[in-house]
Amino acid sequence: MTDTITSDLPNSYRTQPDERGHFGQFGGRYVSETLMPLILDLEREYRAAKEDPAFREQFEDLLEHYVGRPSPLYYAERLTDEVRRNAPDGPNGEKRGAQIWFKRDELNHTGAHKINNCIGQILLAIRMGKTRIIAETGAGQHGVATATVCARFGLPCVIYMGATDVERQQPNVFRMKLLGAEVVPVKAGAATLKDAMNEALRDWVANVHDTFYIIGTAAGPHPYPELVRDFQSVIGREARAQLLDRVGRLPDVCVAAIGGGSNAIGLFHPFLDDKDVALLGVEAAGHGLDKEHAASLAGGAPGILHGNKTYLLQDEDGQITEGHSISAGLDYPGIGPEHAWLRDIGRVEYTSATDRDALDAFQLLCRTEGIIPALEPSHAIAAVVERAREMDRDRIVLCNLCGRGDKDIFTVAKALGVEI
Structure with a gap:
């Protein structure tokens, strides 16, 4: 069986942190x-x-x-078709819209990564x-x-x-x-x-x-x-091997939602030394980056909280401010320190999705694939749809579906004005 704690992948990025945890x-x-x-x-x-x-x-x-590992790798055919219907033409008139694949960690026992x-x-x-x-x-x-x-x-x-x-x-x-x-x-x-x-x-x-x-x-x-x-890197190791086995190559971009960042770093880490694989983390923009949000990379500054130095949402006096997201799992006002480092060195790109974006993506995946996602990965799905629309059809977008939506149906119903 594949070693799920360590890996034989190249070590240039993966030697972090240093002996003092930096x-x-x-x-x-x-x-x-x-x-x-x-x-x-x-x-x-x-x-x-x-x-x-x-x-x-x-x-x-x-x-x-x-x-129940390995979790499945799933080609989202109908979501891909939906994206392609609304994708712009390329410079030579060719139709755009990358293939969308999901690493289905929501199928784990307990429903998440x-x-x-x-x-x-x-x-x-x-x-x-x-x-x-x-x-x-x-x-x-x-x-x-x-x-x-x-x-x-x-x-x-x-x-x-x-x-x-x-x-x-x-x-x-x-x-x-x-x-x-x-x-x-x-x-x-x-x-x-x-x-x-x-x-x-x-x-x-x-x-x-x-x-x-x-x-x-x-x-x-x-x-x-x-x-x-290291414990979560089983996600990326499995996905890497599964794509190589099924389509014979690595993805063009890996996407995951970011709160503190465990599911994202679990997906990203085995791909860090694959220079042709882009990595995209999606923070919670809440009501908007100029309003209430939980996007500490987009709107925070370096500081110390809970035993580590990282990007944090702070006021002008350095006091930690409250994060907001429709997702209870993404409203942490900070981010894991490895993500902060990967952002600063430019290896990973970080973007954000609003509550509204996440709700729309939540409903879209339900309608197209018969999968009810958690609100956390719904933020990632919103970014996947946007990114895939601009990519060529032979490209592959891999997204970690890190949780299922059973826990969020009451929150979603309330946001949509539906009584249960």
Whole structure:
């Protein structure tokens, strides 16, 4: 079976981060003295686990037989046809409209990409002898995945979730409780993902001796951005191999939605050294970049939050401002440090999609392919449609469909003025 932790791909971009957890000027570990011994222990344990065949074997076995990997690679024929009907002609009168392919990680057990990382981290927690798990969650998919692996391995877990998100993600809250998790609503700040992560960090500092914090995104203090990326890179490795097998070449562009950025870095990382493959991350533009949004690369500045340096939404005094998105999973006011670095060096292009764009894309995929996506990848789908329309027909756009839309139907219905 393909090694799902390390890879034989070229190493020019993939040598990041450095030994202190920096991607250029970004990353690092800005944590209290109480947490430093645990952070260092985690890094040592992760380095050892990567070299341990037994760890790799257990991780791969669970991904295959519990998660359901490899997830399918799907050619979206009707969506491609729809894009082509509305595409402009090329300079010589030829019809435009690239092929659109989806990496279908929404078909994983629990309905999103989050489970890949949670499997890896729960195995690390067990190796370290930790007996209690905590996590933060926004849209609830990471919370559900964490609760799932804790149920599988018989460990208690506490999930911190902003009270605003608890209200708008009731199906996932109920799923977490069914799985045995304690869900703690956080009422501070805007009561969303940033505030849930603040509360989880407070818990961790107070319970270092027995508690492991499963961070869901590719952010936080080193080594979290690296290890989350490595566990999620199974997405890109599979997609790369699947496209080579089915069409005999790599995609022209890979697209993924960006909140903190775990699904995107999971797709992008195995393609970083393929210079002919463009990479496009899509942030949440909310009501517009001149209004309320969560596009920290487009509208933020470097700063420090949750243990790492990255681009953050800030006011003129450097205070963190609240992000907004119709998607509870994309309203984090920062981004993973590797994304910040990849943006600054120009390897990855970052754009954004508004709430309205995401709603339109959500409905378009439902109508054309019979797939109900989560609101997070709906932002990416909006960018895919726009980008594919301008490309030649023999080109390939690969998009990570990182979550399914069961959790979002109430939010979408409300936005469309529909009563359920």
